[in-house]
Amino acid sequence: MTESIARTAEAIWRDVLTIPSGQDDASFFELSGESITAVRLVSRVEDELGILIDVGDIFEDDPNLASFVASVVAAGRAAA
Template sequence: MSTDVAVVEKTLETIWTEILGDLAEDQKDATFFEAGGESISATRIVSRIEEELDIEIEVGDIFEEDPNLESLIRIVKARAAG
């Protein structure tokens, strides 16, 4: 499991951007749903996190929390630490 903070943050930023697309500068803090996220994109994000970081989160974490990228990073770091 890669718990290096910089690696986790960069990997999550890449996953978020590749799945949800580049956001305009004024939308950088958009939540998952504000960025156009839906069930298939949540599933893809969760799968990529597990594949690339070996950290498990649930699709429900995304639906219940509706995180922006920064919040998602906190969720993943908490799971990695726990």
């Protein structure tokens, strides 16, 4: 289940931020992420996975694909 959540979270990130190939390490901000983009990410995660994450989590530390996926997986485990 964790692997499925991770794959879906990654697909959401790639779709919302339209990540070009080879930019997996780019930060949310380098990918032109902003508040409305963060809200779209959170909304898609809730709609597609039924997992609630805090918008603020996206802005913490180094907001990149790996940290986003980790946040979603952790929230999914906590909810289970």
